[in-house]
Amino acid sequence: MILALLQSAGLLAAAPLLRTVIKKMKARLQNRQGPPLLQGYSDLSKLLGKESVRSETASWVYVAGPRVYFAAIVAATTLVPVLMAAAPLEAAGGILLLVGTLALGRFALATAALDTGSPFGGMGASRDMTIAALAEPALMLGLFTSALAAGSMNLGVLVRGLLQQGPSLHPSDFLALAGLFIILIAETGRIPVDNPATHLELTMIHEAMVLEYAGPDLALVEWASALKELLYMTLLVDLFMPAGIAIHAAPGAILVALLAWAGKVFVLAIAVTLAESTNAKLRLFRVPELVSISLGLAFLALAIRFL
């Protein structure tokens, strides 16, 4: 219980930093200075301090959307092991519940986007749900592979199982990691699937969906989206490189785990940055091809592993 609170709070605190770090690295690759590292926090505190402005046509669903989205992702953080080889709320469920909880958040936000009557919201919601629907089977197949290899769908058990097996360099791991990395890109709205930095209506998906939000409502959406990105990265770290995670609650081990986790997430952040900087955004109707690559990789991983 305390652990769940601490973990959620810690991830919530770290999430804005991750986004800024990626922005900063991207800027550096483009020979720009980029924002200061604490920019994410300043943005959030500014948005939280603003007055709340909402559309006249919107109902309670519009108000509930960002809150349920935020709550779902915060709840999801308690299902994932971060520093300790056990998820704080392991008793609640495993990967399937995690995927379901994230889907709940997405459903809430997409529904709320239709509430203002602005065509942007509908467009964003439609595209977001489309991409999510395409990504879902690939995500599930990738998770299926990892779970079967480790013998459990429960992330805590899974991580402990992986630690016991020791570091494996099975080729299927690399394929599954590559497949899930594509899903990470698709689900967190990164180039080449979506562009988080633009407000040009033709290219945006997630940003179109939340275009009407302002002030504290927008802060919740932004914060939760950042948290979701950190959560997906942590999930990948847990599934493929759990080494370094603390098995006992000793202060030294936790410190090592913290450094290891931060380092591994940073590596993934570099990978995301490179993917963003070296690719152009895909047309919406090319995204299915990208996702089907992920599906194919996951299936290959499964085949290599179990044939």
Add this chain to the structure above:
Amino acid sequence: MTPLDVAAGLPAAIVLRIGVIAVTLLASRRTHVARHVAFLGSAMASVVTFLMAAQVVRAGSPVHGMLLVHQASGFALTYTVDGLSAWFLVVLAVLAVPIALFSIGYIGHAHLGRRSVFIGVAFNVLLAALEIVFAADTVITFLFAWELVTLVTAALVATDHEIGANRRAAYLYLVMSHVGTGCLVAGFLTLAAASGSVSFSTILSGHVVAGPLRDGLFALFFLGFGVKAGVIPLHVWLPEAHPSAPTNISALMSGVLIKAGIYGMVRVCAFGLGVPRLSWGVFVVAVGGLSAVLGVLYALVQHDLKRLLAYHSIENIGIILLGLGAGMMALTYGHSDVASVGIAASLFHVLNHAVFKGLLFLGAGSVVTATGTRQIEQFGGLLRRMPWTGLFFLIGAMAISGLPPFNGFASEWLTFQAFLFGFRGSAEPPVLFLFPVAGALLALTAALAAACFVKAFGICFLALPRSTAAAEAHESPAVMLVPQAFLAALCVGFGLFPGRVLRVLAGVMAPLPGLQPQADMGRGAFEMASRSSGAGVMNSFDHVVPVVLVAALLGGLAVAAWVTRRAGAARRVPTWGCGGELTARTEYTATAFSKPLMMIFDAVYRPTRQVEALATVSPYFPEEVRYHSEIENTFERYVYGPLVRGIFRMADGMNVLQAGSLHAYLAYVIALVVSLVLFVWWRS
């Protein structure tokens, strides 16, 4: 209740229904009274069957009895309520009571009011027939009730028979159903001839037939029950019949009637023909996957609310079959515990689908009553006018999308477990990879369903009204809202405490051959298979305790409230309309919403579109643009089209024989007699 009372439960309910029908007919002059008698009486009878079935489930011992006996001919309609029957009777009653109450308000509305007596009587007959279908223990009783269900439903589908499309839907339903019933008659007669008995306990004992005949019988029964269940490609009647029927009947059809097909499949195909062969399970999973994905894909592009829900029924039947097929494959391998997971997933989803689809249809009934149209593009902004209907519809939408903590998630979760266990328990590579593929299909189905219901709820209930009818809609009366509230509460309740349901299901499944539900299957939480069994297949993959998740969600909401505590009351401003005026016409439409998926899956839809710009002065200044888009009905065109044409051609060919000439007919008779004489002479 004592056991004696329990056995009398079903006849009591039937007699009650007959009494209700009689009083309804007597009071037919006063439709108001007739309506109340018919539906309140029906609800009471359903409560009686519920109590009986619940008692059977709890006690775990089947009850037998006789409905009707004719001494001279020895004709008897007997019944046995065992665990499986009781489960389906419980599902029926759980849905029938709220639908009956809803009907009082719904049928009273406008044009259906004058048909109150017909609908009330037919509703009672349909429910009685369904109860007998689930309880029948001889072939005669079963087929009698099965046929009655078909006929009454066809009549109800054609309630508004002034509309040609409804008559056509009823006709299509009758034709399809009778093809299915024909298969069932053939199958049951083969079994009866082989065993010399018409009793289910004998012919479905699993030892009656062997060899290839068993495969043939499986195919016949799957076809026969598959038509009723609406599996693809036998589904064509379903999206026509569901929207044509009055909405309360649609809810009953979608929630329970198509489950009669599932009941038959479980009873006969999975457990009645001996240990299923591996190919049967593979076939059921394949058909289930096809139905699930195609069902939801077709649902996505429907803009008739009831038709959309009808296609989702096909999808959910597919999900039920996925679990059933996984269970059947485990039965083949002899993994009794894994099989229980698959069958439990299937039976649990039967209940869940009945509850959330019933809820969604009742919500659709409220909306259609309030606006007078079924077209999604005509709705919009209904949440303001109909806050309660909107809330309940949203709960149903989240449940059908498989989102935690609602009930749809629980049974889909269990289906995933069946796949995981199945993967670990099977050996042959082609079969092995069926499980992850089925898992991916299930994930795709759930995600597409979520997209579809974001559309359905968002376009119907949110933003600005798109027509005057939607702008002037009124909330339904309490008699229509309370049943929806009840079903919504069940969606949440079954979702929060799936362990309770599983514990009941463990009792239901225990007597089925080849199953061995774990003793602790539903222990408190949702802990399946927490210890490995003798077969060594089962180790826990996962568990779910939705209540804990809800606590975490509430915690998250509290954090959200805390960080936004300084916000104060919101300022309300008009939505930015890109410089223009924002009206309902600038809103995103349902067509637009599903367009990306339609383009991505164009291999399935094969859409055709026509854009026509009408201009008088110059083609650059169109005054009117007409847009027409249509998807191809693949199955109607490529499967049923050739089939129907072939039948007509054959009938035309046979016309030559029936030329109307008396001489020719006499010649036929002589030819027949001569050939028979020759045949007998040759044999001796």
